[in-house]
Amino acid sequence: xxxKKASNQMWGGRFASGPAAVMEAINASISFDRKLYAQxxxxxxxxxxxxxxxxxxxxxxxxxxxHGLNTIxxxxxxxxxxxxxxxxxxxxxxxxxxxxxxxxxxGRLHTARSRNDQVAVDFRLWVKEELxxxxxxxxxxxxAFLDKAEAxxxxxxxxxxxxxxxxxxxxxxxxxxxVEMFGRDLSRxxxxxxxxxxxxxxxxxxxxxxxxxxxxxxxRALGFREPTRNSLDSVSDRDFALxxxxxxxxxxxxxxxxxxxxxxxxxxxxGFVRLSxxxxxxxSIMPQKKNPDAxxxxxxxxxxxxxxxxxxxxxxxxLPLSYSKDMQEDKEAxxxxxxxxELSLAAMTGMVSDMTLNEAAMKRAAGAGYSTATDLADxxxxxxxxxxxxxxxxxxxxxxLAEARRIGLEKLPLEELKALHAGITDDVYxxxxxxxxxxxxKSFGGTAPQEVRKQVxxxxxxxxxx
Numbered sequence: 524x525x526x527k528k529a530s531n532q533m534w535g536g537r538f539a540s541g542p543a544a545v546m547e548a549i550n551a552s553i554s555f556d557r558k559l560y561a562q563x564x565x566x567x568x569x570x571x572x573x574x575x576x577x578x579x580x581x582x583x584x585x586x587x588x589x590h591g592l593n594t595i596x597x598x599x600x601x602x603x604x605x606x607x608x609x610x611x612x613x614x615x616x617x618x619x620x621x622x623x624x625x626x627x628x629x630g631r632l633h634t635a636r637s638r639n640d641q642v643a644v645d646f647r648l649w650v651k652e653e654l655x656x657x658x659x660x661x662x663x664x665x666x667a668f669l670d671k672a673e674a675x676x677x678x679x680x681x682x683x684x685x686x687x688x689x690x691x692x693x694x695x696x697x698x699x700x701x702v703e704m705f706g707r708d709l710s711r712x713x714x715x716x717x718x719x720x721x722x723x724x725x726x727x728x729x730x731x732x733x734x735x736x737x738x739x740x741x742x743r744a745l746g747f748r749e750p751t752r753n754s755l756d757s758v759s760d761r762d763f764a765l766x767x768x769x770x771x772x773x774x775x776x777x778x779x780x781x782x783x784x785x786x787x788x789x790x791x792x793x794g795f796v797r798l799s800x801x802x803x804x805x806x807s808i809m810p811q812k813k814n815p816d817a818x819x820x821x822x823x824x825x826x827x828x829x830x831x832x833x834x835x836x837x838x839x840x841x842l843p844l845s846y847s848k849d850m851q852e853d854k855e856a857x858x859x860x861x862x863x864x865e866l867s868l869a870a871m872t873g874m875v876s877d878m879t880l881n882e883a884a885m886k887r888a889a890g891a892g893y894s895t896a897t898d899l900a901d902x903x904x905x906x907x908x909x910x911x912x913x914x915x916x917x918x919x920x921x922x923x924l925a926e927a928r929r930i931g932l933e934k935l936p937l938e939e940l941k942a943l944h945a946g947i948t949d950d951v952y953x954x955x956x957x958x959x960x961x962x963x964x965k966s967f968g969g970t971a972p973q974e975v976r977k978q979v980x981x982x983x984x985x986x987x988x989x
Contacts, residue, residue, distance in 0.1 A: 550848075551608040553616055555855050557599075562648040563613050564596045566641065566724060569744035571632055573737050579635060584628040591624040592617070613645075614638050635736050637728035639758040639846045644724040646854065648745060650767050651719055653861045654712050660868040661709045661774070662986055665702050667875040669986075672698035673979045677972040679957045680795065680885035681894060688892030691957040694880060696970035699978050701781055706982070708774040709989055715770060719763035722747040726757035729845040759845040761835070764853050768832040771860045772825075778867050779825040782818040785874065789815045794884040799877035802870065817874055821867045828863055831856035889957040893922045893932055898954040898963065907946030917944045931955075 542550065568589055575585035595617055598604040610616045615638075622629040676695035681688040722742035725732065731754040738750035751757040788795035802817040838852050896918050903914035920943050925932050933955035940947045953959055965971040968978070 547608060550611055552612045552851050552854070553606050553608055553610065555858060556613045556642075557606055557616075558854075558858055559613050559642075559645045559649055560599050560617070561596070562645040562652075563617055563641070564592050565648065566644045566741075566745060567592055567617070567632060569741045570636055570724060572744065573740045574631070574634060576740065577735055577737055579734055579736070580631045584631050587625040587628040588621070588632050591621045591629065594624055595620050612638070612642075614641050635727065635732045635734035636724065637726075637758070639728050640723050640726040640754075643726070643758055643760070644722055644745065646857075647719055647723065647763055650763050650857065651716060653857075654716050654767065654770075657770070657774075657861075657864065657868075658709060658712045658989070660865060660872070661705050661712065662989060664868055664872045664875065665705050665709070665982070665986060667872050668698045668702045668705070669979055669982055671695070671875060672702065672975060675880060675882075676975040676979070677961075678880065678882050678885060679889040679961055681889045681891065682970070688888065688894050690897055691889040691894050691960045692964075692970040693961050693972060693975055694885065695972065695975040695979070696961075699975060699982075701777070702978075702982055704777040704780075705774070706985075706989075708770065708777060711770045711773070713989070715763070715766045718766070720748040721751045722749070723751045723757035723760070725750060726754035729755055729758050755845045759842070759847075759850075761839055761850060761853050764857050765832070765835055765839065767857055768828070768835055768860055771864045772829050772832045775825040775828040775864060775867060778871055779822045781871065782822040785818040785878070786815050786822070789813075789818075793888070794881050795888070796878045796880055798874060799879075801877060802874045817870045821871060824863050824867055828860045831860045886957065890931060893925065895932055895955050895957065895960045896922050898960045899932060899951065902951055902954045903944065903946070906948070906950065907944060909944070909946070 571580070571585045571588045571592075574580040575582050580588075595604065598620075604616075604620070606616055607619075610619050618629065618632065621632065672695040674695075675698070676693060678694040679691050680694050680697060682690045682692035682697070722738065722745055724741045724745070725736050725738035742748070742750045751760075785796065785798070787793055789798055798813070798815055798818075803813045803815060835853055835856050838849050842849055899921060900911065900914040900918040903909045903917055904911050907914075909917065921932060921935065921940060924939060924943075925935055928935075933952060937947070937949050937951075940951065954963060961970050962972065965974055968974065
């Protein structure tokens with residue numbers, strides 16, 4: 524096949540000569556949109572079936588088209604298909620090969636459609652399928668956290684604000700915070716799938732078509748809820764791609780926050796967790812080193828995903844209705860973000876599943892920094908009847924006293940505490956240990972082990988239906 528001749532035939536009689544080499548290079552997208560081959564062939568099969576059922580093409584031509592498309596699908600999957608940059612994109616590569624295989628009947632396939640609605644449906648199908656994969660990856664990560672939360676519902680650790688020890692919490696409660704984060708990501712995925720569940724096929728170039736097509740038929744055949752309702756918007760909409768990138772960016776931000784904690788926790792200075800050898804690397808010069816490289820790379824890849832979102836937002840911001848070739852820049856961003864997110868989710872799931880906790884180190888740290896001071900203030904309000912601001916002041920004096928003595932609050936003698944306020948009794952020691960502190964936080968969504976286990980049960984049930 525003469526590629527240049529085929530290219531001119533695809534464009535039609537308007538062009539007398541082929542494109543300049545530079546134009547061909549900037550115009551071609553086959554190097555990346557070949558990833559859409561399965562969706563392109565699936566869309567063409569649905570379109571040809573609809574054309575035959577509505578009598579626009581003959582059943583005989585449709586059978587030839589279907590046979591040719593299935594042959595091309597096998598060739599691509601077997602690695603026997605030759606992609607040509609002269610044919611610009613996946614659509615024209617498939618159509619040119621179809622013409623070679625079945626002859627003139629191939630020319631009937633493009634009746635009542637345009638590359639504008641063709642690429643819109645192909646890309647939307649791909650993103651929809653990718654979001655289903657993202658949902659599965661998120662569910663696996665959430666499950667890994669649920670296992671850790673259940674196993675460590677009563678394992679105490681410091682809770683932080685400003686990265687300073689604030690109040691004792693349990694590791695199970697901390698893990699459940701990430702369940703909530705990634706649960707919101709999963710919810711966004713499901714919402715996005717619902718919004719993009721409309722088929723743009725049949726919108727043609729921008730105005731619809733005069734052929735008596737059945738867009739509901741092709742929408743059903745491709746697994747969409749219904750067809751889109753405005754042909755201009757159908758071919759110019761890339762909200763589904765932007766929404767995918769937004770979801771990927773937010774999920775990557777959550778992964779990055781977690782990665783940062785893993786990096787900190789795995790340092791000798793913290794020593795809260797130990798990563799398995801499967802997700803660590805060594806040093807070329809320092810034999811003692813065990814580096815959390817997987818976590819660091821996940822943290823870094825967030826910038827890459829965020830950049831793709833900003834890039835496509837910038838592409839789309841100035842485009843008038845309807846289609847513009849600028850939109851060709853949408854796919855590489857989405858493809859790379861999808862691959863990056865898949866890899867990051869899989870790596871994080873592996874790290875969370877494999878890492879082991881140093882419970883003793885966590886417990887020691889949980890009591891540092893007078894982390895039960897708030898418990899003392901709350902006790903003064905509940906048991907001694909002080910207004911909270913006065914209780915806060917008394918507790919501050921107790922902390923200053925303990926700090927000067929270089930001891931924990933629980934080590935202060937009762938006489939010294941009573942000197943700060945006469946209403947203090949020996950019952951106060953029931954709230955000054957980290958274990959009792961976390962047990963007391965029984966409010967809904969609190970860190971008490973019984974509440975953590977309740978939330979684990981809730982999320983296991985919810986995940987089954989997610």
